[in-house]
Structures are given as structure tokens and as C-alpha cells.
Amino acid sequence: MIVTLTGPSGVGKTTLLRSLVRALPHAHPLMSYTTRSPRPTDEPGEYTYVGDEQFEKMKSSFLWEAKTYKSRYGTRKEDIDFALAHDIYIPILVMDAVKKLHTYTSTKVTYLYIHIDDENELRRRFQERGDNPEEVEARIAENKTWFKEAQQSGIPFIYLDGKQTREELLAQALKVFSSPAPN
Numbered sequence: 001m002i003v004t005l006t007g008p009s010g011v012g013k014t015t016l017l018r019s020l021v022r023a024l025p026h027a028h029p030l031m032s033y034t035t036r037s038p039r040p041t042d043e044p045g046e047y048t049y050v051g052d053e054q055f056e057k058m059k060s061s062f063l064w065e066a067k068t069y070k071s072r073y074g075t076r077k078e079d080i081d082f083a084l085a086h087d088i089y090i091p092i093l094v095m096d097a098v099k100k101l102h103t104y105t106s107t108k109v110t111y112l113y114i115h116i117d118d119e120n121e122l123r124r125r126f127q128e129r130g131d132n133p134e135e136v137e138a139r140i141a142e143n144k145t146w147f148k149e150a151q152q153s154g155i156p157f158i159y160l161d162g163k164q165t166r167e168e169l170l171a172q173a174l175k176v177f178s179s180p181a182p183n
Contacts, residue, residue, distance in 0.1 A: 002030065002083050003176065004101065005092045006150065007114035008143040010125040011162035012169060013092045016114065018043065019170040020090055024177065030083050030091035033058060036071035063104060064097040073097075077104075084108050088177075095149050102155050110176055113150050113157040114169070116143065121163055 003020075005013045021027045033048045035055050050058070055072055059065060062074035075091060083089035084105060093101065098111060116122050119140055126136040150157055160172050 001088050001108045001110070002080070002101070003027075003088060003090050003110045003112060004098055005090060005112050005114065006095065006098050006146075006157070007162065008146045009139045010122050010129075011114040011116050011143075012166070013114055014041075014046075015166055016160075016169055016173055017046075017090050017092060019166065020173060023170060023174060024088060026087040028087060028089050030075065030079060030089040032073045032075045032091065033062075034071055034073045064093075064100040066094045066097055068094065080104065095146055095153070098155060099153065111155050111157045112160055112173060112176065113147075114160045114162040115147050115150075116162040117147075118163055119143075 005017055007013055017029055021029060029046050031045060031048055033050050033055060035050060035052050036047075038047070038049055052072075055074065058074065058076070061076045061078065063077040063080050065072065065074040067073075073094075075097070080101070084107075091097075101109060102111070122140055122143055123136055126139055131139065158176055160169060162169065164172065
């Protein structure tokens with residue numbers, strides 16, 4: 001089973017992923033490959049860090065590839081197939097990757113979209129993590145675009161309110177695991 005976490009920067013995807021992995025004994029992050037450098041907040045198993053040359057060599061094995069700002073991300077098809085057959089795997093995905101996954105398989109996948117409709121809250125979060133003013137405004141605009149795209153995609157997203165506390169967001173997400181996936 002795969003449970004995707006989608007939404008723009010700053011809405012709490014990584015925090016929710018880590019909370020779900022701690023709360024669910026058979027949940028694991030679905031690892032992506034990335035060209036970005038590790039962040040001090042990254043935890044083992046969330047990413048495999050590769051150089052641009054290695055990433056290029058691996059492209060044919062990816063079900064999807066995404067570029068965000070200065071980095072590239074990809075997830076191998078064989079990892080998707082393994083995840084569909086075992087336990088619960090949770091990837092953090094951009095919209096294009098969600099669309100490719102939805103086209104690839106519509107079974108054993110639940111799609112969660114985390115949204116914050118409060119620009120001031122998003123701005124506060126971006127500033128708190130040190131984003132420069134130009135990046136902050138670009139990410140605010142991205143938030144609106146992504147939400148509209150998710151609503152128009154035809155993908156059966158379950159929408160979560162990212163403005164909730166961490167505990168409330170986790171409780172809302174955990175309800176999904178006691179219900180059948182909406183396909």
C-alpha cells in the first residue's frame with residue numbers, strides 16, 4: 001500500500017511522514033533519489049543522495065522524476081512495485097509524480113494533500129526556516145497553483161488542513177488507515 005503526501009513547501013509533509021512512521025508499525029518512507037545535499041534535519045531512509053551524473057544514469061529506472069528549485073528527485077519503478085506489495089510506504093510527491101503514480105496504478109494507493117490557505121502562516125513558516133524573501137513569495141504563489149491543480153486533477157485526494165497542530169494533523173491522517181482507500 002502506498003499513501004502519498006502531497007502539497008507545496010511548508011505545509012508539514014515531512015513532519016507528518018515522520019509521525020506516521022512512528023505511529024504505524026508497518027509504515028516506512030518510500031525513498032527517493034535526490035541530487036540535493038543532505039539537510040541537517042534529514043533522517044536515514046528518507047533519501048538516497050546521488051550526484052548529477054549518477055542521477056542521469058538512473059533516469060531510465062525511475063517511474064517519475066521531478067525538479068524543484070535547484071535539485072532533482074526520482075523514485076525507481078521497482079521500489080514502487082515493492083511498496084505496492086508490502087506494508088505501508090509513504091512518499092512525499094510533487095503533483096507530476098502523483099499523476100504518474102495514479103496513471104501507473106489506481107489500486108493500493110491513497111492520496112493525501114496537505115493544504116494551508118493562510119498566506120501569513122505559510123510566510124511565517126518559510127521565514128522561520130530561513131528562506132529568503134524572493135523564495136518565500138515564490139512558494140506562496142506555488143501553494144495556490146498546486147492546490148488548484150490538485151482539485152482539478154481528478155485524483156481522489158483526501159485533503160488535510162496543514163494549519164492544524166502536529167497532533168491534530170496526525171490524528172486526521174491516521175483516520176485514513178482505518179478506512180478503505182478511495183479509488
